[in-house]
Amino acid sequence: MNTKILQTLEFDKIRQALRANVVTANGDARAAALTPSADVATVRETLAETSDGAAILRLTGGIPVPALTDITPALQRVRIGAVLNGKELAAVTRVLKTVQAVSDFFADLAERLEADTVAALAAQLTALPALTRTLRKAVDEDGRLTDEASPELGRIRGQVRQLENTIRSRMEQYTRGNSAKYLSDPIITIRDDRYVIPVKAEHRSQFGGVVHDQSASGQTLFVEPQAIVDMNNRLREAQIAEQTESERILAELSNEVAPYASELRQNADILGHLDFINAKAKYAKTIKATAPEVSAENHVDLLAARHPLLDPAKVVPNRITLGADYGAIVVTGPNTGGKTITLKTLGLLQLMGQAGLFIPAEAGSQIGVYSNVFADIGDEQSIEQSLSTFSGHMKTIVDILDQLDARSLVLFDELGAGTDPQEGAALAIAILDEVGASGAAVVATTHYPELKLYGYNTPGTINASMEFDSNTLQPTYRLLIGVPGRSNAFDISLRLGLAAPIVERAKGLIADDSHDLNNMIADLENQRKAAETEYHETRRQLAEAEQLHADLQHAYEQFYAEREHQLAIAKDKANALVDTAQAKADKIIKQLRQLQLAQHSDIKENQLIEAKTALNNLHQSKPVKQNRVLRREKAKQSLRQGDTVKSLQYGQTGTLMKQVDKTHWEVQLGIIRMQLPTSDLQKVTQASEPEPKRRITTVRGASGPSTTLDLRGERYEAAMAKLDQYIDAALLAGYPQVTIIHGLGTGAIRNGVTKYLRQNKQVAKFGFAPQNAGGGGATIVQFK
Structure with a gap:
């Protein structure tokens, strides 16, 4: 093609x-x-x-x-x-x-x-x-x-988690009690992939160890206590071992x-x-398309064909037939009447069908299979090649005539236009004769009246036209095959107010055979409309009958399938119940037989009654009401504002501030206030209340974090770790808003950032940056 x-x-x-x-x-x-x-x-x-x-x-x-x-x-x-x-x-x-x-x-x-x-x-x-x-x-x-993935990887990761928990537990001792007074904030953070605490500058020697960073003001030093150095070293060694094992597994x-x-x-x-x-x-x-039938003889019959790229509410469907009784169609009619769209509809539906696609036409439509489809449609003038409109069209037509064969379809729009009407009509007739001699199918639109006579007199050729409503002076866009287009100039002129004597004088200036031709066309149009009305009514009744049959067939198939499905489910449930009851009954009977053999005597009445009771107990018993002891324990666990509770999810102790709704409380956990579900809270007595745990954050930067974090080019795991560290640092610095740059890429890092921000209780809201600030490649985060 x-x-x-x-x-x-x-x-x-x-x-x-x-x-x-x-x-x-x-x-x-x-x-x-x-x-x-x-x-x-x-x-x-x-x-x-x-x-x-x-x-x-x-x-x-x-x-x-x-x-x-x-x-x-x-x-x-x-x-x-x-x-x-x-x-x-x-x-x-x-x-x-x-x-x-x-x-x-x-x-x-x-x-x-x-x-x-x-x-x-x-x-x-x-x-x-x-x-x-x-x-x-x-x-x-x-x-x-x-x-x-491997036992070794599982072991190493378990070791990493154990070391992290040990380090966190040990570090938390510094954030509570007497040591907390030496800290700028009772939190644990990370510098250079090592756990550190923020120590006031004047107490830098209190914990020993290594100073990894300091705040912008120099008042806070981030210190790795001496007691933690060895554990941090072992953690780093375990992390390297994890990476090595991961690379081995990927290779395997x-x-x-x-x-x-x-x-x-x-x-x-x-x-x-x-x-x-x-x-x-x-x-x-x-597009509400249907499957076309395929004609090896290239007999095309498109029923109610529509152009797939036009608004289906506005497009006028047409029946287009070609190849069976005639291999050439000459379409005449006024400008803007729909001739070009009809050509394109035929050509595009043929291409769609030959590409294995359904076509926007009624069921029962038929397409051919052409070796090639050629078209001369549109303005072919070219400034680069110094071609006029006529020259451009003629160059295209020459190329088509050089390539076509007996199984080709050729579409000509305004054949012979762009030059002297008499010469153009003669050229159009000669070109159509050449295409017909090759055996190819052709559809051509034209304004030349000479081609109407050509369509009438040439074997295998038929006239067609685009209908025009002389009452409304508007085209109807309906294709009428077998009826040539007639001139509507006189009717239009009269309806627009031109004096009748002028119109009559104009009619007298044209030849009598033109009058006869127009009258013949008018009679053909009337006959066509009557036949088409009857045809459409018959098609409508047939379509309704076929749709009803299809609906009934579909409903029957659905009913049958659902009935079989429900019967199968019921049988499975019944078999399961029978199997369960049978197994329990067999067990009871077996026990009775064993008892009879053991006593060497008949079963006594009370034993039969006990067996009967066991069989009756196969029925499901009603649920037992909750006893008073459980109700009293539940009442003890009722939560009130000011109570000290423990979060089961985070393992931290805090104070109830207020009840948000029936299933959530607002809880103060150290310096953080969060909304937690009631099911996650456990009431603790004042005597056993532990010191409040502090939230672990991760921060980077030698002089306080930037207001922007760039994650582009990072691997997913590293990006998520950096994001967690950065958000904690921003919260510690008291920033109201930051920007996360993640780029577009595959979307994995952007999705990870979105998931993390949704789960972070300190985030008030977030969304993509404006188009001039990164658009979907960056996310702006606002904190509470």
Whole structure:
């Protein structure tokens, strides 16, 4: 298919609409590369898969293919021995999980719907259960290695957590009691990846150890106490060991992926193809398109055809037929009557159908399969090539005549226009004769009356026109095949007020055969309208009957399927109840038999009564009311303003300030005031009240933090750690507002920043920066 026709008929916009419905990288590539096919078998196959996709969309909501990134670069790297990172392994894992989900989906779908074309495609997926289990166990959705990735990694991470807890516990001793008076603030923070406390400058020697930083004023030193130095050293060693083990695991997992690179590539391609089929079905639903029948003989019959890029509420549908009884159509009519749009509708619907897409036309429409579609539409003048409008059109027509064959479709708009009318009409007739001699199908629009006679006298050619309402002096945009357009100049002039004698004098100046032609056209129009009215009524009744039949069939299938589903559920529940009761009854009977054998005598009456009671107890008993002791204990735990409570989530003790609602309290935890759920609070007595724990923050910078934090280029884990440290530093510095720059990228860091800010109780609100300050690549945070 020549590329120029795709631009002329705006096929690119169809591809863009398809790309808006795909969710995978491979699906997007397929939609972007979509082109019409000239092979009948290929066209039928692609339309069949679209039909299957539409049926699946209607029945289940579509094939369950989630958003998938392109894993091709990762597979190419792993083939040459490269080590994949966590995100690449997570992407591979998502593909493997999707393969399993899609396979299960089609196994279930086989009992409800016949979708042979798409099911055969899904059957080519290769499930790799062992590799899937390994990757799912070792890598989470964000690409982070799990603790179960290896026993050694789990052990090291446990050691890291234990050391961090020990250090925190030891450091908290400095923030409470007598040592707290030497601190600027009773908090724990981090400098140079080591835990430190803010010490007043005059007490720098009180704790010994190492000074890592100082405040902007110099009044506060961030000191790592001597007692903590060794533990911080051991923590750093454990963190390095964790990194080393992680790199070893990534290499090991990459080696396991490498042998299956081909299967994974094929799986990704097939999932992209299924995603593309989903997109075709969704787009068909959006434009209310239907599946066309394919004619190998190129007999085109488009019923109520609409241009897909026009407003469906305003476009006028038309029936367009070509190829069966005639291979050429000459369309005449006034300007702005819809001739060009009709040409484009025919051409674009042909391209869509040959590309395997449904077309915006009524069910039962038929398309051909042309080897090529050519068009000369629009103003072809070119300043660069020094071509006038006529010259531009003629150059295009020459190119078309050089390339067309018997299976081509040619669309001419205003054929022969741009030059002397007499010469233009003669050229138009000669060009149409040349196209007809080649056997190609052609549709041409024109203003020349000579072509009306050509359409009437030439075998295999028919006249058509765009209807014009002389009462309203407006075009109706309806195509009338078999009726040539007639001049409306006299009628329009009379209705606009031109004197009748002038109009009559004008009529007398034209030849009698023109009058006869116009009268013939008027009679044909009247006959056409009567036949068309009857045709549309018949079509309406047929459509209503077919819709009713389809609705009844669909309702019956749904009823049958739901009945079978509910019966299966009921049987499963009944069997489960019977099995449970039978097992308990068998147990009771067994006990009776054992008792009888042990006593060597018949069962006594009281024993039978006891067995009967046990069988009766198989019925579910009513719930026991809560006893008084539990109610009294619950009353003791009722919370009041001013009570001392412990947060089970944070492990800190604070004071109840006020009750926010039935399930939340406002609690003062040290220097922080938070809203916590009642279920998270445990009332403590004054005697056992521990010293309030202080919130651990993380800050960076030698002279106080900047009001802006830039996370671009950081890995996800490092970025989240920096964000946590920075927010604590900003709170310590008393900043009312800061800016976090995270960029756009893949969106992972931006999503992580959003998740963190939502969970931080000290954040009042946040949102993206204005467009002139970074837009979606930066987030402005305001504190309480």
